Amino acid sequence: MTHGDLIALLPLLVIAGTAIVVMLAIAVRRSHAAAAAFTAVGLASAFACLFVAAPLAPHDVTPLIRMDSSALFYVGLILAGSIAVVFLSYGYYSRQPNGRPEELYILIAIAALGSATLVSASHFASLFLGLEILSVSLYGMVAYERNLKTSVEAGVKYLVLAAASASFLLFGMAVVYFELGTMEFEKMATAAERPDVAASIVAIGLVLILVGIGFKLALVPFHMWTPDVYEGASAPVAAFVATVSKGAMFALLLRYFHQAGARHNTALLLVLTTIAVASMFAGNLLALLQNNVKRILAYSSIAHLGYLIVAFEAGGDMAGFAVAFYLVAYFATMLAAFGVVAVLSTPGNDLGNLQSYRGLFWRRPVITGVFTVMLLSLAGIPLTAGFVAKFYIVAAGASALLWLLVFSLVVTSAIGLFYYLRMIVALYSHVPERMAAGSTPLMQGGSLSLVWTLSALAAVVIALGCYPSPVLRLIQIMLIGSV
Amino acid sequence: MILAWLIIILLAAGVLAAIAARWSAPLARSISLIATSLDLALILGIWVRYASEIRFGTSSPWLEQLDWTWIPQFGIHFHLALDGLSLLLLALTFFLGALSVLCSWTEITENVGFFHLNLLWILAGIAGVFLALDLFLFYFAWELMLVPMYFLIALWGHERRIYAAIKFFLFTQLSGLLMLVAILALYFLHHESTGAYTFDYEQLLHTPLSARAAFWIMLGFFAAFAVKLPLFPLHTWLPDAHTEAPTAGSVILAGLLLKTGAYGMIRFIVPLFPDAAQEFAPVAMVLGAAGIIYGAVMAFSQHDLKRLVAYTSVSHLGFAVLGVFSWNELALQGAVMTMLCHGVSTGALFMLTGEIQERIHTRELGRMGGLWTTAPRLSGAGLYFALASLGLPGLGDFIGEFLVLLGTYRAHPILAIVASIGVLAATLYALRLVQRAFHGPNENSWAISDLVPREGIIIGLTAASLLWLGLYPQPILNTFRPALHALETIVQLHR
Numbered sequence: 001m002t003h004g005d006l007i008a009l010l011p012l013l014v015i016a017g018t019a020i021v022v023m024l025a026i027a028v029r030r031s032h033a034a035a036a037a038f039t040a041v042g043l044a045s046a047f048a049c050l051f052v053a054a055p056l057a058p059h060d061v062t063p064l065i066r067m068d069s070s071a072l073f074y075v076g077l078i079l080a081g082s083i084a085v086v087f088l089s090y091g092y093y094s095r096q097p098n099g100r101p102e103e104l105y106i107l108i109a110i111a112a113l114g115s116a117t118l119v120s121a122s123h124f125a126s127l128f129l130g131l132e133i134l135s136v137s138l139y140g141m142v143a144y145e146r147n148l149k150t151s152v153e154a155g156v157k158y159l160v161l162a163a164a165s166a167s168f169l170l171f172g173m174a175v176v177y178f179e180l181g182t183m184e185f186e187k188m189a190t191a192a193e194r195p196d197v198a199a200s201i202v203a204i205g206l207v208l209i210l211v212g213i214g215f216k217l218a219l220v221p222f223h224m225w226t227p228d229v230y231e232g233a234s235a236p237v238a239a240f241v242a243t244v245s246k247g248a249m250f251a252l253l254l255r256y257f258h259q260a261g262a263r264h265n266t267a268l269l270l271v272l273t274t275i276a277v278a279s280m281f282a283g284n285l286l287a288l289l290q291n292n293v294k295r296i297l298a299y300s301s302i303a304h305l306g307y308l309i310v311a312f313e314a315g316g317d318m319a320g321f322a323v324a325f326y327l328v329a330y331f332a333t334m335l336a337a338f339g340v341v342a343v344l345s346t347p348g349n350d351l352g353n354l355q356s357y358r359g360l361f362w363r364r365p366v367i368t369g370v371f372t373v374m375l376l377s378l379a380g381i382p383l384t385a386g387f388v389a390k391f392y393i394v395a396a397g398a399s400a401l402l403w404l405l406v407f408s409l410v411v412t413s414a415i416g417l418f419y420y421l422r423m424i425v426a427l428y429s430h431v432p433e434r435m436a437a438g439s440t441p442l443m444q445g446g447s448l449s450l451v452w453t454l455s456a457l458a459a460v461v462i463a464l465g466c467y468p469s470p471v472l473r474l475i476q477i478m479l480i481g482s483v
Numbered sequence: 484m485i486l487a488w489l490i491i492i493l494l495a496a497g498v499l500a501a502i503a504a505r506w507s508a509p510l511a512r513s514i515s516l517i518a519t520s521l522d523l524a525l526i527l528g529i530w531v532r533y534a535s536e537i538r539f540g541t542s543s544p545w546l547e548q549l550d551w552t553w554i555p556q557f558g559i560h561f562h563l564a565l566d567g568l569s570l571l572l573l574a575l576t577f578f579l580g581a582l583s584v585l586c587s588w589t590e591i592t593e594n595v596g597f598f599h600l601n602l603l604w605i606l607a608g609i610a611g612v613f614l615a616l617d618l619f620l621f622y623f624a625w626e627l628m629l630v631p632m633y634f635l636i637a638l639w640g641h642e643r644r645i646y647a648a649i650k651f652f653l654f655t656q657l658s659g660l661l662m663l664v665a666i667l668a669l670y671f672l673h674h675e676s677t678g679a680y681t682f683d684y685e686q687l688l689h690t691p692l693s694a695r696a697a698f699w700i701m702l703g704f705f706a707a708f709a710v711k712l713p714l715f716p717l718h719t720w721l722p723d724a725h726t727e728a729p730t731a732g733s734v735i736l737a738g739l740l741l742k743t744g745a746y747g748m749i750r751f752i753v754p755l756f757p758d759a760a761q762e763f764a765p766v767a768m769v770l771g772a773a774g775i776i777y778g779a780v781m782a783f784s785q786h787d788l789k790r791l792v793a794y795t796s797v798s799h800l801g802f803a804v805l806g807v808f809s810w811n812e813l814a815l816q817g818a819v820m821t822m823l824c825h826g827v828s829t830g831a832l833f834m835l836t837g838e839i840q841e842r843i844h845t846r847e848l849g850r851m852g853g854l855w856t857t858a859p860r861l862s863g864a865g866l867y868f869a870l871a872s873l874g875l876p877g878l879g880d881f882i883g884e885f886l887v888l889l890g891t892y893r894a895h896p897i898l899a900i901v902a903s904i905g906v907l908a909a910t911l912y913a914l915r916l917v918q919r920a921f922h923g924p925n926e927n928s929w930a931i932s933d934l935v936p937r938e939g940i941i942i943g944l945t946a947a948s949l950l951w952l953g954l955y956p957q958p959i960l961n962t963f964r965p966a967l968h969a970l971e972t973i974v975q976l977h978r
Contacts, residue, residue: 361597382626388554391619391663395557398667406664414657421652425637425645430593472556 001061008059008067010049011075012116018042019109026102036090039105040083043112047079063184064126071120073324073478074251077331078119081244082112084335084453088236088342091450096347104144104237111137111240115248122259124173124183127252131169131216134245135162141240142233145348154232161215161225169212175205189261203267209256210271216249219309220278223302227290230298235350238294239338242301243331250308254323257312272313276405279306280412287419292352296419297337300378303416304330310409311393314400317480322389322396324475329377329385329464336457337374343367343450354426361428368427370458377461379420380413385464486549486563486614489525489573490607492518497603504596515584515599519606523577530570530962537567537962544969546570553620558680562617566966568819569613571959572746575826576613578948579738580606582941583731586834590730590841591639598639601631605735612743618666619682621751622659625707628740629655632732640727647720647727654720658710665703669755672696688754688973701756701763708752711744714767714804715774718797722781725793726846730837733789737796738830742822745803749818753810754970757977764808768891771804772901779908783915788839788846791916792832795872798905799825799880805902806887810974814890815967816960817883823959824879824952828871831945835865838938839920842931848916853925858933862921864942871949873913874906879952 006013022038025031050072053059058068086108093101114134121127139162143155177183179201180191192202211222218226230238283303290296308330311322344351344360344367351357361368377386390413397406464471496518504511530537533546544566551561565573583602591598604627611624629652637648666682673690674680681687692700710717725733753760778798785791799821806818838861839854840846855862871878874885884906892899934942952959 376630381630382623387623387626394663395667395670398664399671410660410664411657413660414653417652417656418649421633421637421649424634425648428597428634428638467553469554469556472554476556 004056004059005061008053008056009061009065010053011046011072011079012065012113012120014042014046014049015079015109015113015116018046019106019113022102022106022109026106030100030102032090032094032101035102035105036086039109040086042109043079043083043086047076047083050076050079060122064123065117065120066122067120069478070251070255070320073475074119074248074327075116077327078112078115078244078248081247081331081335082108082115082240084339084457085236085240085244087449087453088239088335088339089234091447091453092234092236092342092345093347094447094449099347101144101347104141107137107141107144108240111141112244115244118248119251119255121252121255122185124177127256128166128170128173130248130252131166134248135166138162138241138245141237142229144237145234148232148348150232151234152232154229157225157232158229165212165215165222168208168215172205172208172210172212175208176202179205185256185259189259192261199265203265206265206268207271210268210275213249213253214275217246217253217305218298218302219275219305220282220302221275223279223282226302227295227298230294230301231292231352234347235294235338235342235345238297239335239342242297242334242338246301246305247327247331250305250312250323250327254312254320258320269313272309273402273405276306276309276313277408279303279309280408281415284412284416284419287416290419291354293341293354293357293423294338294350294352296354296423297334300416300419301334303412304378306412307390307393307409310402310405311396313402313405314396316396316400318396318399320479321472321475322392324479325392325468325472326389328471328475329389329461332457332460332464333374333377333384333386336370336454336461337378339450339454339457340367340371340374343454354423357423358426358429360426362430367454370454371427372424373458373461375420375424377465379417383462383465385461385468387465388468389464484549485525485529486547486565487561489522490610490614492522493603493607493610497600497607500599500603501596504594504599508592508595511596511599512584512588515603516581518603519577519581519584522610523574523581526570526573526577529565530574537965544966553617557619557682559619559682560617561620562683563611563614563620564616565614566969567963568746568749568966571819571823571963572613572742573610575742575823576606576609576739578944579734579826579830582830582834582944583734585937585941586734586837587729587731588937590837593639598635601634602731602735604631605635606739609735609739609743613746616684617682618669618684618687621684622663622666625659625662625743626656628743629659632736632740635732635735636724636728639729640732641729642727643723644727647723650720651724654710654717655707658707658717661703662707665700668696668700668703672700684751690755692756694758697756697759698762701752701759704747704752704755705763705767708744708747709767709770711747712741712800712804713744713797714770715777715797715801716770718774718778721797722790722793725796725833726787726789730834730840733793733833733837734830737793737833738826741796741800742826745800745807745818745822748804748807749815749967749970753807754973754977757974760808761810764810765895767808768805768895768898771801771808772898772905773801774798774804775801775902775905776908779905779912782912783908786848788836788848788851788916788920789833790846791848791912792829792836795832795909795912796825796829798909799829799872799884801905802884802887802902805891805898809887809891809894810971811890811893812967812971813886814894815971816964817886817888817890819883819963819967820879820886820952820956820959821883824871824883824949827945827949827952828868828878828880831864831868831942831949832872834938834941834945835861835868838934843927843929848919850927851920851929852923852927853921854929854931855921856925857929858931860934860939864934864946865921866917867946868949869913869917871953873909877950877953879949879956881953882956 117130145151287299377384380390500511547565608628615621782794806814
């Protein structure tokens with residue numbers, strides 16, 4: 001390893017170091033505040049290291065990792081998301097005086113490391129390594145409330161399904177390797193053009209890989225675990241699963257299919273179209289039947305990943321920008337939506353039932369305002385980030401003439417509005433006094449960490465909705481060389 | 484810059500009102516009233532300032548313009564422009580806006596701040612629609628109207644408000660998304676032929692399109708505007724939404740929101756796709772004529788006073804469609820006059836209905852009757868606006884419908900004849916309304932208070948403006964004629 005390699009790898013090294021430091025710190029003295037602070041500072045310095053590594057990009061660190069500008073961008077996004085989750089967790093768990101939340105921060109740091117490895121992978125080995133680092137720490141995070149049946153159930157469910165999907169992924173990789181003789185993304189593109197390669201076998205391998213990725217992204221028909229895991233996990237962890245883990249996986253999908261030239265495989269595109277349409281419809285239709293806020297958000301996230309596939313299929317520069325912007329908007333919105341749930345809940349007793357949100361506006365107007373903005377952003381209404389993001393996706397789809405996908409998006413967005421509006425109406429409806437008194441007590445106040453995180457996220461969502469230019473420019477600068 | 488202020492004032496006052504309501508509800512109401520009146524004063528000021536330009540014409544069709552770069556990556560500009568047509572529609576917007584603040588003064592007692600926030604933001608969205616010259620901005624404003632309107636119906640409406648609100652939202656949102664797809668298709672086709680990414684209206688005007696593409700894109704726009712207008716048979720959201728909305732909501736829906744549909748047809752559909760629009764005109768006109776008859780017949784058979792007035796809108800806006808798609812000078816002028824007068828007269832009818840409902844707590848025509856004996860001023864106003872609605876010469880609506888019929892007769896005599904049957908049917912529903920509600924014996928022995936001064940002012944202002952529109956419409960016609968003329972020139976260049 002050269003000096004340059006180390007500098008390019010610095011962000012990942014700092015994240016790994018953070019996990020170790022936090023672990024040692026807990027061994028020395030158990031302190032919730034210290035653990036959270038160490039993690040936040042560690043992740044923030046990893047973020048700062050991105051700027052140190054940036055001048056070197058693109059830089060190959062061994063054949064496994066390629067730190068190019070898109071990798072740097074997505075690592076930055078993952079770090080920002082993870083830091084938000086750290087703040088949310090701190091506010092959420094500080095309400096539980098006797099809990100032992102410190103180890104959660106180690107897991108968050110390790111999961112962030114796995115995600116960062118995923119988005120900078122350029123080789124099957126590093127892909128799998130990153131995926132497993134991420135998954136294994138997520139098992140622990142989902143089942144962190146070990147005294148709760150639902151939490152443990154969610155953890156086990158996630159473990160079994162993720163393990164199954166990982167085996168699909170491995171098998172797919174093996175098939176592709178068998179036919180192409182290489183595990184490096186870049187070499188696959190050239191290898192696939194050799195005359196002796198059977199395209200059908202490569203396609204089978206790719207579809208198997210897609211199954212593995214589909215599980216992680218919770219695309220239909222691999223979505224079954226999502227609502228249960230979101231419901232069982234604590235709100236900050238659910239936020240992490242919904243954003244960082246899925247975002248990293250999607251960035252990897254984009255990277256792999258672009259670098260390995262697999263995007264031109266028609267069979268695969270057909271499969272992807274089917275999956276996207278099914279995800280958009282199933283996510284939005286099933287959300288209509290739910291009465292639990294966390295489950296609604298779960299189905300909503302399924303639909304949102306379906307929208308992302310539309311841009312993914314469109315291909316080209318515009319699709320890369322659209323996906324990147326959409327992920328930024330989606331991260332901020334989903335994190336804040338789960339943040340609202342976290343503010344209103346106590347550990348082990350998350351406020352899920354839509355009934356307990358009725359008339360929230362009359363008791364907690366500011367939190368309700370933030371929640372409303374997030375729901376409108378998820379629905380794609382103007383003045384919020386979600387609108388510009390959805391607009392970008394439709395634009396990408398229309399530019400590639402993917403009319404079936406674009407119209408599915410339009411129709412399902414309209415269906416989706418239905419449940420977002422139902423939630424918003426519930427928030428603002430009048431509740432008779434005696435009913436309000438009998439409902440689940442809401443946490444009053446909220447720690448500064450939660451309040452500040454939510455305000456920052458709400459500001460981001462509104463700023464992106466009103467004046468997205470600076471972020472769009474940043475994305476174009478970051479991605480123009482690599483996508 | 485003044486154009487941006489028109490919108491900023493409303494947005495800012497909405498937030499202020501929401502905050503102020505924490506201490507005092509009357510303060511919130513006053514803030515909204517001041518904001519809408521200020522905007523009205525500003526727009527009237529512009530009217531006076533540009534009186535001579537309007538009269539003698541200028542080099543550019545726009546009286547005021549504002550063009551800021553907004554999202555350069557997509558070629559999106561914050562581009563607002565005002566011509567005579569927008570000017571009059573904006574004046575209507577702020578006039579009805581101020582009146583709807585006044586008419587909800589005592590009706591809305593719960594959560595006053597949030598109510599006024601929504602009210603003012605709807606008005607801001609509507610003003611944006613009438614001013615936007617960038618199709619992205621137009622869509623942005625178009626969507627901005629919806630959410631607060633949804634809240635207005637869902638939170639302060641009557642019995643079946645949730646159902647009505649959701650129906651309204653789904654209809655308008657779905658059709659709006661179709662328009663978004665159409666806008667994007669136009670955007671990319673423009674890029675293909677010229678190499679420039681732009682949403683600017685004036686540049687998109689000259690996009691060469693194949694006949695097929697133009698037709699489909701036109702249909703996307705048409706879907707959004709036809710639902711808003713509403714054109715038969717896409718009107719089914721309207722009776723529910725109008726009936727269940729609070730009075731201010733009904734006034735804004737009928738008086739302003741519907742006009743955005745007709746405005747879109749005049750400003751966007753025909754100039755952007757002249758040939759496709761010409762090809763499609765027979766279909767649109769037949770639907771418009773069908774709507775005139777259908778709306779009138781349905782209005783005649785309603786028992787709910789608000790629902791009755793709601794159906795008259797379907798009928799009146801049918802005239803606007805006939806006028807727009809006949810696309811000759813007379814018919815177009817008639818369409819715009821119909822839009823303006825319908826806004827005032829139907830707005831006034833909804834406010835009267837609201838005042839009646841506030842007093843007797845029912846909208847059932849069957850439970851009314853004999854109100855004239857106990858509230859003569861209110862009943863007299865009812866008669867006045869019902870007559871305006873049926874198209875009595877001397878009041879505004881007559882001018883609009885008459886011009887539309889004249890213009891349509893040149894293009895399609897048969898449709899003009901069918902439409903005039905609609906005028907006849909209007910007489911039936913309007914007189915039935917007056918007879919059932921105000922005349923006859925006072926069987927339920929209603930004893931209600933007559934108009935209070937605040938209501939008197941509302942009714943007086945609307946009645947006077949209708950009289951003005953009916954007796955001396957020339958200043959109005961002079962104001963929007965150059966704008967229409969510019970649009971006609973654009974279309975002629977294309978064809």
